[in-house]
Amino acid sequence: SQQGEEDPQALSIQEGENATMNCSYKTSINNLQWYRQNSGRGLVHLILIRSNEREKHSGRLRVTLDTSKKSSSLLITASRAADTASYFCATDAGGTYKYIFGTGTRLKVLA
Amino acid sequence: EPEVTQTPSHQVTQMGQEVILRCVPISNHLYFYWYRQILGQKVEFLVSFYNNEISEKSEIFDDQFSVERPDGSNFTLKIRSTKLEDSAMYFCASRLNFFIDTQYFGPGTRLTVL
Numbered sequence: 287s288q289q290g291e292e293d294p295q296a297l298s299i300q301e302g303e304n305a306t307m308n309c310s311y312k313t314s315i316n317n318l319q320w321y322r323q324n325s326g327r328g329l330v331h332l333i334l335i336r337s338n339e340r341e342k343h344s345g346r347l348r349v350t351l352d353t354s355k356k357s358s359s360l361l362i363t364a365s366r367a368a369d370t371a372s373y374f375c376a377t378d379a380g381g382t383y384k385y386i387f388g389t390g391t392r393l394k395v396l397a
Numbered sequence: 398e399p400e401v402t403q404t405p406s407h408q409v410t411q412m413g414q415e416v417i418l419r420c421v422p423i424s425n426h427l428y429f430y431w432y433r434q435i436l437g438q439k440v441e442f443l444v445s446f447y448n449n450e451i452s453e454k455s456e457i458f459d460d461q462f463s464v465e466r467p468d469g470s471n472f473t474l475k476i477r478s479t480k481l482e483d484s485a486m487y488f489c490a491s492r493l494n495f496f497i498d499t500q501y502f503g504p505g506t507r508l509t510v511l
Contacts, residue, residue, distance in 0.1 A: 316498070317498050319498070319499065319500075321502070326486075326507075327504060327505070328488060328502050328503055328504035328505050329440065329488060329490075329502040330502070331499055331500070331501060331502070334498060334499055374439070374440065376440075376500075378498065383428065383430075383445035383447070383452045383453045384430070384442040384445055384453055384455070385430075385432075385442060385500060386442065387432075387439050387440035387441070387442075388439060389438075389439045390439065
């Protein structure tokens with residue numbers, strides 16, 4: 287798999303349910319970020335977690351990071367129809383200037 | 398809240414033509430980036446720019462591409478001779494400084510090469 291692979295590729299849930307998306311990466315990182323992209327629009331930064339952090343919260347978002355497994359998860363609790371979007375993880379690939387994005391998870395929240 | 402802006406939102410061009418995509422990063426940011434996203438695919442890094450020079454570039458960023466910060470506010474991406482496969486969304490991003498890792502993205506320019 288490539289650096290930054292999310293799974294599932296697509297997820298469909300009912301409003302009010304929790305949504306969990308996973309991201310795996312291959313190289314060492316300094317930090318990992320999650321972004322949201324509404325269809326055909328720009329990328330919105332959601333949360334950044336550093337390599338020395340294991341869990342981080344922001345509102346209804348909870349991100350975990352397991353550097354031993356080179357994986358991260360994004361949990362959206364009590365989902366809303368407005369959460370419908372694609373979600374991407376991005377890693378800094380060990381301190382380089384660039385970010386490497388994953389393939390994304392397309393989340394659909396049904397009202 | 399300050400944000401990254403990009404113009405135009407949609408650019409249509411003929412194959413072989415030159416295009417310039419424009420970005421205005423957040424005003425006190427020091428690091429600038431271009432990424433692209435071919436429809437339905439992942440976001441791909443093109444180039445990073447700091448202190449008026451390229452910091453890093455990907456294999457995609459060949460001699461047909463160039464970047465410039467012509468003044469204190471604009472950051473441009475030029476494609477000299479567009480190809481069909483250059484059709485994509487192009488995102489500009491900026492970052493405050495070395496210690497703040499978050500990259501803030503603009504809304505993107507959709508480039509269509511006919």
